[in-house]
Amino acid sequence: MSAAATMDVCVIIAAKNAAETIARAVASALAEPETAEIIVIDDGSSDATASAALSAADDTGRLNIVRFERNRGPAAARNHAIAISRSPILAILDADDFFLPGRLAQLVDVPDWDFVADNIAFMDEAAAASAAVDVGRFQPEPRLLDLTGFVEGNISRRGVRRGEIGFLKPLMRRDFLLTHQLAYNEALRLGEDYDLYLRALAKGARYKIIHSCGYAAIVRGNSLSGSHRTEDLRRLYEADRVILADNRLSAEAAAVIRRHERHIRGRYEHRRFLDIKREGGPIAAISYLLGKPAAFSAVAGGIFADKTERMRTSKSETLAEAGHSGQLRYLLPASAELS
Structure with a gap:
């Protein structure tokens, strides 16, 4: 198989006021051989998010930056990116976060899925520079995640670490979304990922997870995802x-x-x-x-x-x-x- 034939993933980055981190996110996606295109939606930023993203571009022409003049929220941004993208596989990357080397290859190698996600390493900004070395290498151990397990993994219980499985960032097959007419609910500014994945599972999606860790999530107190109305x-x-x-x-x-x-x-x-x-x-x-x-x-x-x-x-x-x-x-x- 040629290198070009393996490039079948569109990486979608919805960003608002992410000038300090988005170049790292874009660079990590460009470094993956499976990335066919990257679509950055600058969702009404008041800083230099778009130019910072452009600064990470290489000479392959895979980066497409679209700007919304007013903020419309991550669900609307992702829906627009999906509508203008071409690739059969869709990957969501938050503008604060980044892929670890080899992430996409590990995921696309898993057989028989409509959604497939790997482990996430949460870290602060101080740990980001050495994450590729410090994050452990784990056996993939693929398993199916059913609807009940998914929803239970999003329910917090007193005295137990809060439910976080909705934070997983699965690859998604475009054909499944189109067949079942699924899109992000643009009325949601919180839990839009959970809602989409739950509706997909209700439609019979095969959602697999592996323990290999290829997604680095930066934890900071002032992140947009950490606050809600x-x-x-x-x-x-x-x-x-x-x-x-x-x-x-x-x-x-x-x-x-x-x-x-x-x-x-x-x-x-x-x-x-x-x-x-x-x-x-x-x-x-x-x-x-x-x-x-x-x-x-x-x-x-x-x-x-x-x-x-x-x-x-x-x-x-x-x-x-x-x-x-x-x-x-x-x-x-x-x-x-x-x-």
């Missing part, structure tokens, strides 16, 4: 309700989606309570809660989680100040490391 939570649990209206779901699938809907709705009720307290004071917040007694448990649980999170954050900041930054954390359990 109360309204975003409402739209996300309403998206679950739309999927639940599909009568073709099995009883097990419907039950787990209802659990996720209650989980997100509980987070919404907590945030709504805090919004009312901030805007109208404690009496207004208590009056709101008295009118919605079903929300009391979610609000109380959210307040407790906030307090424990502040304690964990304080401890993390102390460790960072002591010089313990630059450590890696894997999304999937990291096991069977190769020598």
